[in-house]
Amino acid sequence: MLSLAAHSLCVRATGYQQSLHSIATVISGNKTSKIVRERLKKEVEKMASQFSGFRxxxxxxxxxxxxxxxxxxxxxxxxxxxxxxxxxxxxxxxxxxxxxxxxxxxxxxxxxxxxxxxxxxxxxxxxxxxxxxxxxxxxxxxxxxGLSCINAGKLSRGDLNDCFIPCTPNACMELIRQTGVFVAGKHAVVIGRSKIVGAPMHDLLLWNHATVTTCHSKTPDLPEQVGRADILVVGAGRAEMVRGEWVKEGAVVIDCGINHVPDETRPSGKRVVGDVHYSSASQRAGYITPVPGGVGPMTVAMLMENTVQSAQRFLLKLRR
Amino acid sequence: MLSLAAHSLCVRATGYQQSLHSIATVISGNKTSKIVRERLKKEVEKMASQFSGFRxxxxxxxxxxxxxxxxxxxxxxxxxxxxxxxxxxxxxxxxxxxxxxxxxxxxxxxxxxxxxxxxxxxxxxxxxxxxxxxxxxxxxxxxxxGLSCINAGKLSRGDLNDCFIPCTPNACMELIRQTGVFVAGKHAVVIGRSKIVGAPMHDLLLWNHATVTTCHSKTPDLPEQVGRADILVVGAGRAEMVRGEWVKEGAVVIDCGINHVPDETRPSGKRVVGDVHYSSASQRAGYITPVPGGVGPMTVAMLMENTVQSAQRFLLKLRR
The missing domain is CATH 3.40.50.10860 (Leucine Dehydrogenase, chain A, domain 1)
Known part of the structure; x- marks a missing residue:
């Protein structure tokens, strides 16, 4: 039986342009981060048993x-x-x-x-x-x-195995991997150039062999740039700025935004939205991360991943 | 009187597509580097006179x-x-x-x-x-x-005033400035992602507010990517790989390549060419650097610039 996602991709493949009924596969950060945390828990238990209670x-x-x-x-x-x-x-x-x-x-x-x-x-x-x-x-x-100059320098010049990768871009890459879409040879577009999200995201996509375009507040033709993205990562910090109609059919859309907007229907009077207009983008994208429940929980999981990795490197040095 | 360059740009502006007779303005690295060296000589003389023979x-x-x-x-x-x-x-x-x-x-x-x-x-x-x-x-x-991790990290994250910028990208930026073309808001395409040329070139264009696309050996649609570049910087290390017909009309084309190709008409049996097919690209570009005499001499001048800048920083610290 075809899953909804596969069905949706098939619809696109037959050239159905006005795909108002196609709905992107949701990439769940909640689910993926749970898997990562469970894996890390096992690794930590292994370290503890091998090195007398080490944590x-x-x-x-x-x-x-x-x-x-x-x-x-x-x-x-x-x-x-x-x-x-x-x-x-x-x-x-x-x-x-x-x-x-x-x-x-x-x-x-x-x-x-x-x-x-x-x-x-x-x-x-x-x-x-x-x-x-x-x-x-x-x-x-x-x-x-992964925010020091030294780690940023290593990442930006492609020494990925010898640095700590900032947690949000690392989370985005992990979510992209979940889709099964190969990054190498794809056209990736990153919106934003912050030290925490956009700049290292560019590096990570580039050294995973995508052709990468970085857009920002001075980009005059953002809709056209977004329209060319097989993989789109948005870290702009502006609520729902990326409109669904800009998105390329079938694209992977990763939303790093966390914005509070007024919502009278909520007891708090507000709700959290991303930098992407989710309901319209999910009509065109192949895969999309929700906000909340997308990049956010994965970012925390990646911090744990980096910490475990650092401990492993420490143990490796001890054994030399 | 209109210069040849201005005339050429005017021809383009009127929508003349098959501009076989338009010839790009040549950006001379020989001339520009001479101006830089003369300026630096004066700065060094000033330092020597202010700080009793300091060099x-x-x-x-x-x-x-x-x-x-x-x-x-x-x-x-x-x-x-x-x-x-x-x-x-x-x-x-x-x-x-x-x-x-x-x-x-x-x-x-x-x-x-x-x-x-x-x-x-x-x-x-x-x-x-x-x-x-x-x-x-x-x-x-x-x-x-500018090749250490620390300097690469600072450049990649936009701290341009607190680092040394690698000489070749710095030379390219100086040559782009010579054209009078504003970088901010333009679409720049960099071919290559080496530590010495492509990667820092991306950073420098980005932090001068261009929208930047980095292409490399895994980019499947290089001609299309090149065709979108208002500013094109090539550091691919492959003789004449960028063809003139790929280039956007009126673009600024900066060629970092130094390749030796056989040439029986020369006594040495070879000649130096860039990564851009010069004769065809100069029919479409607005501005173009020659090889030799373009980026090469400017790179050496930028090494001198960085050294003088470093000495000035040293003196500034002494005076504090």
């Missing part, structure tokens, strides 16, 4: 007390506990100086029980703190967010 | 004795002498071990009289030497070739 260590360093940061951090700590990672939350008050933040990072850098260190951004501080300096003070060996 | 210092480290390396190095040393840079050529025999090379680099890193250090690649050694390790041992403060 990967993760530190989440927070400055201040932003509500959104608190929420993200609690999600990360929960995922870490589930996988078996020993996670520690260091909270510094918003009166902390830059020197104190750097000192705290260096102290974690030197702690051999910690294999991953992330600094929750944005920093919520009453003092002037150089975020770039903070990010680059994290040891590149423990930089499981 | 920027450059070290070119060579392992082995490749003919092509010898030629490139002598060109660099000549340009340095012309500008007033104190350049030193360190030659290590091809029997040098990796440790000896690293030791030599670290010794130059510590020498306060040296502001720029380049390791001539490829290394010509009888021993197994990790080129990546060698490149990354050069202090990022003296890495005037």
């Amino acid at each position: 990967p260590g993760l530190v989440v360093l927070q400055v201040g007390d932003r509500d959104d940061s608190n929420l993200y951090i609690s999600t990360k700590l929960k995922a870490a506990a589930e996988v078996g990672i020993e996670a520690k939350h260091i909270r510094l008050p918003n009166t902390t100086t830059q020197d104190e933040v750097l000192h705290s990072i260096m102290s974690v850098n030197e702690n051999a029980c910690v294999h991953g260190l992330i600094v929750q951004l944005p920093l919520d501080s009453a003092n002037c703190i150089d975020t770039e300096l903070v990010t680059n003070t994290v040891s590149s060996q423990k930089d499981v967010d | 920027p210092g450059l070290v070119v480290l060579q392992v082995g004795d490749r003919d092509d390396s010898n030629l490139y190095i002598s060109t660099k040393l000549k340009a340095a002498a012309e500008v007033g840079i104190e350049a030193k050529h360190i030659r290590l025999p091809n029997t040098t071990t990796q440790d000896e090379v690293l030791h030599s680099i670290m010794s130059v890193n510590e020498n306060a009289c040296v502001h720029g250090l380049i390791v001539q690649l490829p290394l010509d050694s009888a021993n197994c030497i990790d080129t990546e390790l060698v490149t990354n041992t050069v202090s990022s403060q003296k890495d005037v070739d």
